[in-house]
Amino acid sequence: MKRFFLSLSFFLSIFMLSGCWDRVEVNDIAIITATAIDLTEDNQIKVTAQVFIPRALSGGGGLGTGGGDLTLIRTGIGSNLADAVSKLQMVLPRTIFWGQCKVFIFGMGLAENGIREQFDFLVRHPEPRGRAFMFVSKADTEKVLQLLPPLERYSGEVLKELLDFKIGLPVTMKDLDLMLTSDAQNAVLPLIKVYPPNKGKTENESIPYISGSAIFSKDKMIGTIGEYETRGIMWIKNMLKYSTISFKAGNEEEEISVSPVQSDVKLKPRISKDKWKMTIKVQAEGDVVQNETKLNLMDPETIKRLEIDFGKNIKHRIEAAIDPLQKEFNIDIIDFATEFHHHYPKEWKKVKNRWNEIFPQIEVSVDVNANIRRPGYTSTPSGLPKDEVKK
Amino acid sequence: MDKGRISSIQMGMMMYLTILATAILTVPSITAKYAKKDLWLSPIWASIIGFFTVIIVIQLSKRFPRQSFFQICEHTIGTLATKLLGFLYFTFFLIASGQITRTYAEFIKVFFIKTPVSVIMITMLLLSAFTVIAGIEVIGRVAQLFFPIFVFSVFIIIFLLLPQLEPSNIFPILENGLLPSLKGAIIPQIWFGELFLIVFLLPSLSDSKGMKWGILTVLLILVTFIITNITVLFILNQNTEFYIYPFLSATQLVNLGDFIESIEPIIIAIWILGTFIKITVFYYVTILTTAQWLKLSDYKPIVWPIGILIVEVSFWAVPNLMVNNHIDITVFPFLFPIMQTFIPLFILGMAVIRKKSKSLEI
Structure with a gap:
């Protein structure tokens, strides 16, 4: 009898040990590569996400340049960031995954109004990385994410690479959090502009680049420096x-x-x-x-x-x-x-x-x-x- | 009751894991709330309770070798008082086990968003129950197995964090005098007081080096405590107190050449190893207390009922994480020292006054 129960429990555990009942595969998640947060005209929060398309990378035959875009842009508008993100999910057929998002861009409108309220979401949510870089964009945030950089795979990557060799002030989410609570309570973030496209190229074929910094008094942007x-x-x-x-x-x-x-x-x-x-x-x-x-x-x-x-x-x-x-x-x-x-x-x-x-x-x-x-x-x-x- | 024997080194490893598994994650934050930048000093003051408790317990066991805690109580304060005390300790360990199980579940829940808390707790307690039934010897060996993994992982994480450390964060030292760091010590002393649990392990020791390894364990815990607190301070600076799990948040920042990053699953894994030992030790002690208090001939029949009770208590006592941390700050700083340090001290005092001791004549 004892042997029977023992072998039964062994067999039953096979079903439990696979651990797959709530698995999340790569093709179930929408990997966000860059996020922009801005204020709309009627004071709503607009979140724009650059979503990586895995199919574009795997299919299409290697180095062919004519293939489809590597990323797509989706926006969500809501009363705050969490609300906007849930609206964003409504237009994405896969679960939003923040773990790979290395770039967060605040629009000028939001920066001047104060970023603290929305920044809280990024720190509190378990997925966004503390090592993600933070920016302020002078150009329209949606446009920045839509750019198709000729060298890098997507515009978020461009900004990250530029910071890697210290073109602008590298400020991570953790750094910004520390700056806002530091003794001086002020912050500084790198400022993004859009590089004018080469002759004969469409408006989108360009890169965002870092030009100077935005100065924050507490969490409100008060000016820029060159x-x-x-x-x-x-x-x-x-x-x-x-x-x-x-x-x-x-x-x-x-x-x-x-x-x-x-x-x-x-x-x-x-x-x-x-x-x-x-x-x-x-x-x-x-x-x-x-x-x-x-x-x-x-x-x-x-x-x-x-x-x-x-x-x-x-x-x-x-x-x-x-x-x-x-x-x-x-x-x-x-x-x-x-x-x-x-x-x-x-x-x-x-x-x-x-x-x-x-x-x-x-x-x-x-x-x-x-x-x-x-x-x-x-x-x-x-x-x-x-x-x-x-x- | 339990015929198993463990060595005093195994006892030390058990206690090291029992104390540090939970302490590394939540305690730096709570300490920082009071000690601010002096949080690395607080464990030093807190460890005094640890040394004190170990010495009391060892003295007790020297006077009454191979006697269980409640037998010692009967010799010193009489049967009726012991029965009362037994009830107190039974409820105390039940609540403590419940709260520890809940803390574990709350932490895992952050990552297993869809899994119900009860599933996380029951699976863990199921495993602990089997280990408890297997007896002290198995617990000791499991601890011996997990100890190197735990210590190695913690230090490899700290090593990987080295490039991010900002040593100037330590200044100004003692900005507001000693008081904040002393206040900060009130929380970690609960963890150091848990060394009282060795009173239940000492009768099972196969050698007589309990004193040496007890003190050494406190020292090792102290060193690890200081190192982790300093690491957290050097990375999160004044924000340490705002993070629920500062060491985990610090681990998320590990990045070595864009290659080694996102290693926080390691910390979750070692947390599970450590808490498994912690829950098992508390579970075992709860069972032992109950069995000794009620003078049962065998402790195995009560393992399952008490296990169910622990799950229940963890729900009854703690509605959410906020209350869990609130209890950690308001109730436990008083409850734990009384149960773990002052009652044993009182019993030792009674034994000295009444000149009671019992030599080997079981």
């Missing part, structure tokens, strides 16, 4: 590990370019006699890649002079980034609050609630130690007769 300032901010945040810098050497008309510039930036806060000061210490070094001038780069004296100009250029870049923040926007997106909090917890507590008033008054000094290590493959300017080379 590419030059954005790179300055990336210097301060120590995100720029490799870059190319061109600078005018002394009194020369022409420029010298150094690349790749490897840098390390440290923020050193100080409070003395009620004066809040921040020293930005920059350590940078690089190799010369282009020499427009007639200077001989093998001369140690010349290099010493060049290093000073090199440093001045970096200093200017950083100051140009801080200037609009302190004078125009009055908000801190460069972690000064965190630095002061770490080093001066007591003083910080007093000014915590009026940080936006203190921040513009901080005296910022930039201290650059720039080095040029190697001249590249040639010493004297190429294509220049020896007697024209300057000292």
Whole structure:
């Protein structure tokens, strides 16, 4: 009897162990590759999803370029993001799957109105990844997702790849969450524009690209800064590990370019006699890649002079980034609050609630130690007769 | 009652898994609510309860070798009081087991959205019941089997997270003095107090190194606790307290060269291994308590009824996750130390005052 029940339970468990009763196969899910969230004119939330079409990849015979699109675009409109997503599901025959969505784009309208309410859905829902990148789009969000990039497979991929080599500020969902609750409570997100299509191509055959950043006070967007300032901010945040810098050497008309510039930036806060000061210490070094001038780069004296100009250029870049923040926007997106909090917890507590008033008054000094290590493959300017080379 | 024997190392592994399986996931968040950035200091204060409990329990078992907890009570405070105490411990372990089972189910439910909670709990308790019937020796061996997997997985995850760590998040240390980190210690001390359970395991030890491994277990738990708390702090910074399962949220961020990512299934798997040991140990102790309290000759007949009761309690006591965490914060910080540390301390005190001890004469 015991043996009978034992063997029975063994047989019965075969049916249980397969574990397939609520399986989700790839052909049951709609893999979202990029999502755009925007506000409609009557204050509804519009969500636009770029859905990957697996069939387009597998069928069609390999590298044939004429095949159908790899993605399709669907939109849903609702009173909030969750509602809009459920409306989106109504026009998708497969279950929405967020796990592969690496790009989330906020439209300008929503960004100016405040993103917190909709951002909550992304953080709370178990599927969207904390590592997904966040953007703000100047162009119409639906259009950005509709673009058919010539090189990459879909526009979401383009944005992700661009960020991978640090063209703009890489801000993930987790970073944005941390920024909004940080000591300064402000955020900055990369800004997207649409690259004008090449001649003879249709309007859609282009890519979105990153141009500058959107500045957020709390969760509301209050303005934008350009590419030059954005790179300055990336210097301060120590995100720029490799870059190319061109600078005018002394009194020369022409420029010298150094690349790749490897840098390390440290923020050193100080409070003395009620004066809040921040020293930005920059350590940078690089190799010369282009020499427009007639200077001989093998001369140690010349290099010493060049290093000073090199440093001045970096200093200017950083100051140009801080200037609009302190004078125009009055908000801190460069972690000064965190630095002061770490080093001066007591003083910080007093000014915590009026940080936006203190921040513009901080005296910022930039201290650059720039080095040029190697001249590249040639010493004297190429294509220049020896007697024209300057000292 | 249970003739099985385990080594003291197995006992240590059992306790390590019992305590850390649930502690790694939910405790950093609750600790951060009070300790903020000092959450990595809190386990240090909390571990004092752990050391204290181990020493009390070991002293008790030295005075009364190979005696069960309720036999010890009878020797020191009399039969009537022991019966009352037995009832208290019976309900206490029943509620604790129920709540642990529910915590487990709530966590799994996040991923198994369509599976009913009751199915998750019953399948787990079914497995635990078989293990409990098999006895302490099997539990010990299973723990020994799972321990390396658990420890290895936790540390491999922390290793993979290394590039994302932001060590400056630790500052400012002790911004508001010691008080926040002490407050934060109130929750983790519940987990350290669970070392009291070894009072039920000590009579089954095959060697006499219970003291050494008990203390070593507390130390190991403390180290793991600090490391996981620091990892979570270095990644989620001030947001640690807002995540229900911070370590899981941190694991989701693992990305090594766009190749190794989305490894959170590992953490779910180790959580299941660990909680299986935890539920089994609590289940076993509940059964043992009941059997010893009612002076049954065998504990096996009550395994199934008590199992059903645990499932029921987990529904009665906890309507939703919010209440579950609320109980963790409001009720358990008082209930657990009283049951796990202060009552044993009182019994040890009585034994010392009345100069009672019982040498080997069973």
